[in-house]
């Protein structure tokens with residue numbers, strides 16, 4: 001198990017489209033383990049493979065932040081198939097540490113996602129889980145949550161972010 005370095009805002013690799021996962025392998029098992037480990041280390045609810053520089057359609061979510069192994073979810077080649085309602089609340093990203101902004105997301109989201117062995121499942125997520133589905137799937141399409149805001153707000157956030165991280 002290893003915590004991997006997380007790419008941060010401004011890294012061009014975060015903007016790439018990711019490729020579908022093909023045959024499952026021991027290497028992918030290790031990647032999943034590392035993603036969970038890294039998310040836990042950074043106290044995040046989820047982490048997508050592109051955030052550690054691996055441009056594959058793969059992400060992990062654990063809404064219990066390491067408290068309940070049953071809540072660990074691996075998304076493989078996931079797609080959103082249905083959305084319902086809306087929720088307004090703060091969102092953050094391990095690639096943009098220190099920035100939390102209110103963003104509207106659907107209240108309930110159904111995704112279709114592959115299991116490692118190749119079969120597919122459909123899962124509904126609500127509240128935080130729905131938000132995490134949207135957030136992580138955005139990463140796989142090269143999209144960060146701050147890109148939902150207009151150019152002026154994005155610039156303000158970018159300046160705040162750069163100021164916060166210059167000192168460290």
Ligand SMILES: [Zn+2]
Pocket residue numbers: 092093094095135139
């Ligand atoms: Zn993120």
